[in-house]
Amino acid sequence: MSSLPPLSRIASVLVGIAIVVTTLAMPGRARADDADAGMRERLAGCAVCHGDRGQGAHGAEYFPHLAGKPAGYLLEQMRAFRDGKRHYAQMIYLMQYLDDAWLAEVADWYAAQPPIVKQAESGTPMREVDVARARQLVFDGDPAKGLTACSACHGRALAGLEPGVPALVGLPTEYIIAQFGGWITGVRQSTVPDCMASIARKLEPTDLRIVATWLSRQAAPDGERPAAAGTRALPLACGDLPVEAAR
Amino acid sequence: MKASTKLRLLKLAILFPFVALAAVIGGVLFQAQGGFAALRVPHGDATPLATDAATLAHGEYLARLGNCVTCHTTRGGTPYAGGRAFRSGYGTLYSTNLTPDATTGLGDWSLAEFRHAMREGASREGLLYPAFPFDHFKRLTDEDLAALFAFLRQLPAVDAPRTPNALDFPASSRRLLLAWRMLFHRPHPFTPEPSQSEAWNRGRYLVDGLGHCAMCHSGRGAMASLPADRYLAGGRILGQNWYAPPLDTNSLARWSVDDLAGYLRHGVSTHGAAYGPMAEVIYVSLRHLRKDDAAAMATYLKTVPAAPAPVMSATERDLRQRHAAGRVVGTAGRRLYAEHCESCHGDDGRGRGLDYPPLAGNPHVVADDAVNSIRLVLAGGIPPTTPGNPRPHSMPPFSQVLDDAQIADVLNHVRSSWGNEATAIAPGDVRALRGSTLD
Numbered sequence: 154m155s156s157l158p159p160l161s162r163i164a165s166v167l168v169g170i171a172i173v174v175t176t177l178a179m180p181g182r183a184r185a186d187d188a189d190a191g192m193r194e195r196l197a198g199c200a201v202c203h204g205d206r207g208q209g210a211h212g213a214e215y216f217p218h219l220a221g222k223p224a225g226y227l228l229e230q231m232r233a234f235r236d237g238k239r240h241y242a243q244m245i246y247l248m249q250y251l252d253d254a255w256l257a258e259v260a261d262w263y264a265a266q267p268p269i270v271k272q273a274e275s276g277t278p279m280r281e282v283d284v285a286r287a288r289q290l291v292f293d294g295d296p297a298k299g300l301t302a303c304s305a306c307h308g309r310a311l312a313g314l315e316p317g318v319p320a321l322v323g324l325p326t327e328y329i330i331a332q333f334g335g336w337i338t339g340v341r342q343s344t345v346p347d348c349m350a351s352i353a354r355k356l357e358p359t360d361l362r363i364v365a366t367w368l369s370r371q372a373a374p375d376g377e378r379p380a381a382a383g384t385r386a387l388p389l390a391c392g393d394l395p396v397e398a399a400r
Numbered sequence: 401m402k403a404s405t406k407l408r409l410l411k412l413a414i415l416f417p418f419v420a421l422a423a424v425i426g427g428v429l430f431q432a433q434g435g436f437a438a439l440r441v442p443h444g445d446a447t448p449l450a451t452d453a454a455t456l457a458h459g460e461y462l463a464r465l466g467n468c469v470t471c472h473t474t475r476g477g478t479p480y481a482g483g484r485a486f487r488s489g490y491g492t493l494y495s496t497n498l499t500p501d502a503t504t505g506l507g508d509w510s511l512a513e514f515r516h517a518m519r520e521g522a523s524r525e526g527l528l529y530p531a532f533p534f535d536h537f538k539r540l541t542d543e544d545l546a547a548l549f550a551f552l553r554q555l556p557a558v559d560a561p562r563t564p565n566a567l568d569f570p571a572s573s574r575r576l577l578l579a580w581r582m583l584f585h586r587p588h589p590f591t592p593e594p595s596q597s598e599a600w601n602r603g604r605y606l607v608d609g610l611g612h613c614a615m616c617h618s619g620r621g622a623m624a625s626l627p628a629d630r631y632l633a634g635g636r637i638l639g640q641n642w643y644a645p646p647l648d649t650n651s652l653a654r655w656s657v658d659d660l661a662g663y664l665r666h667g668v669s670t671h672g673a674a675y676g677p678m679a680e681v682i683y684v685s686l687r688h689l690r691k692d693d694a695a696a697m698a699t700y701l702k703t704v705p706a707a708p709a710p711v712m713s714a715t716e717r718d719l720r721q722r723h724a725a726g727r728v729v730g731t732a733g734r735r736l737y738a739e740h741c742e743s744c745h746g747d748d749g750r751g752r753g754l755d756y757p758p759l760a761g762n763p764h765v766v767a768d769d770a771v772n773s774i775r776l777v778l779a780g781g782i783p784p785t786t787p788g789n790p791r792p793h794s795m796p797p798f799s800q801v802l803d804d805a806q807i808a809d810v811l812n813h814v815r816s817s818w819g820n821e822a823t824a825i826a827p828g829d830v831r832a833l834r835g836s837t838l839d
Binding site: 194195196197198199200201202212213236237238242243245246247249250251252254255258 | 474475476477679680682683744779780781782783784785790791792793794795796797798799800801837838
């Protein structure tokens with residue numbers, strides 16, 4: 154036989170390519186799965202409180218979820234525990250002998266997990282006036298008190314902004330209140346200028362409870378990620394994050 | 401002569417031999433702690449400090465092995481600026497600023513004064529507390545001390561005044577430290593052992609000198625002293641709820657020199673992983689060890705004679721028998737182990753390679769003092785990141801998941817399975833350690 158008919162020649166070449174591609178791709182796929190399983194295994198110590206993919210854990214509702222939060226934010230928090238800027242003993246204990254390279258890999262992995270941001274609490278319904286006040290503070294702020302709207306930084310969906318601004322949904326009331334307490338007393342600190350510390354000092358305790366309660370009852374659509382870096386500039390200076398030009 | 405005068409003379413005559421004896425003993429003890437040497441703090445010294453890169457690099461390496469930065473830095477504070485608290489039964493002592501600031505640090509120190517502080521434990525402040533390991537650093541050669549000082553002197557100067565100590569009397573008095581030294585401080589000269597290899601001698605120089613391993617790994621005697629017969633015999637670390645195991649030929653028999661050298665640099669091995677204070681020592685200090693130095697330390701440690709085991713009376717032996725963990729485990733411990741621990745430590749207790757340490761045949765796990773095991777189950781643990789183990793595995797904390805009785809049950813199962821034979825622990829032992837996550 155001198156030659157195959159052109160069509161079947163093309164077909165056999167195509168089949169050949171397909172075989173090569175699938176055999177090449179399979180181990181790649183398997184490698185990705187292995188890498189993912191490897192990370193889950195290495196982070197077993199975190200799963201009891203944060204869930205095996207950082208989605209939060211049953212019976213540990215006080216602890217924040219990590220999945221899908223901005224990587225830069227997660228890294229800064231882990232370093233803050235390690236370096237004495239955030240004071241939760243169990244977290245300091247676990248973070249204290251871990252270097253930046255590993256913490257960055259851990260932060261990236263949690264950031265890449267699908268954010269499943271359920272409402273943290275339901276509880277008794279809130280009073281109408283309280284809901285209205287909470288929405289006002291969250292979406293419009295209170296200029297008379299020097300309070301910027303939360304959504305100006307955290308976004309209208311409250312899903313956060315890469316690289317440094319976390320989502321606000323899915324956090325329990327008491328957890329949120331405790332963080333504000335920390336900012337006010339200086340127990341929780343971020344890179345200066347520490348915008349959250351200055352906001353916390355301006356927020357009345359009654360307003361704090363209203364906002365925290367309202368936030369704990371919000372959910373985000375599944376898969377809603379923090380807005381990409383650079384899509385929005387912040388209205389006030391926070392650490393080294395980019396700020397809107399002064400107007 | 402009046403009767404009263406006679407009586408006084410008589411009293412003096414009787415007292416004289418005692419006073420004289422006390423003076424002689426005092427003199428001998430004063431000589432034993434080094435005589436006047438420590439009290440003569442030198443000031444000026446015109447020796448110029450080396451600034452060449454090789455000396456500075458050598459000094460940096462020595463500073464790392466001496467772990468100066470751990471004791472002389474607060475969490476998150478400026479490295480070497482001092483202020484770390486040392487708590488003990490006598491109150492709290494604070495470390496000092498080692499940066500070259502002229503008023504609050506070592507800026508106007510001479511090499512001679514530095515050498516004196518490191519060897520004699522005395523500076524312009526007066527006698528120094530033995531929480532500063534001068535008893536070990538005194539072994540350093542002149543060359544090493546000069547390199548170390550040269551390194552410290554080129555750090556950025558930081559203005560960080562000393563935090564006043566909060567010690568109870570008599571510990572609060574530096575003068576009275578002389579009494580402590582008379583009782584416990586014996587500045588023996590350090591001489592190489594010609595019958596041993598060069599590596600062994602280097603290992604001993606590092607372990608007993610810069611490494612000051614005995615500060616944690618030796619048993620403590622009266623008034624926080626380190627008696628020679630408890631050298632590397634293991635014990636509770638002063639002021640901390642951690643137990644440092646013995647480092648001697650018996651307790652390290654399960655390690656080869658290579659295994660042990662690897663553990664010191666990497667923080668993990670097939671025999672155990674580092675946690676607590678040892679994780680800090682490795683993270684800050686030993687992970688920078690050169691390979692030959694790690695092997696030298698391992699070579700030496702594996703030859704340290706074991707301290708004699710405390711003699712046990714027949715009743716004590718009997719009591720131990722009755723308190724053997726094997727007698728108290730029910731099926732609860734086994735079930736809890738299968739549910740919570742087996743996936744990592746294995747149903748045979750042998751762990752998994754470098755990822756999960758073995759619990760079978762592990763001397764820490766069967767130590768009479770079970771603080772370490774209890775704390776690990778309560779708070780979990782992650783071995784330190786090191787070049788040899790940059791992506792560590794982890795153990796979850798169980799403080800929220802298991803109650804005191806369950807933790808005692810599961811540990812008694814561990815302490816009495818796969819050939820392990822240890823005394824039982826009680827729920828109260830667990831309760832006492834809740835909340836000590838960070839001490």
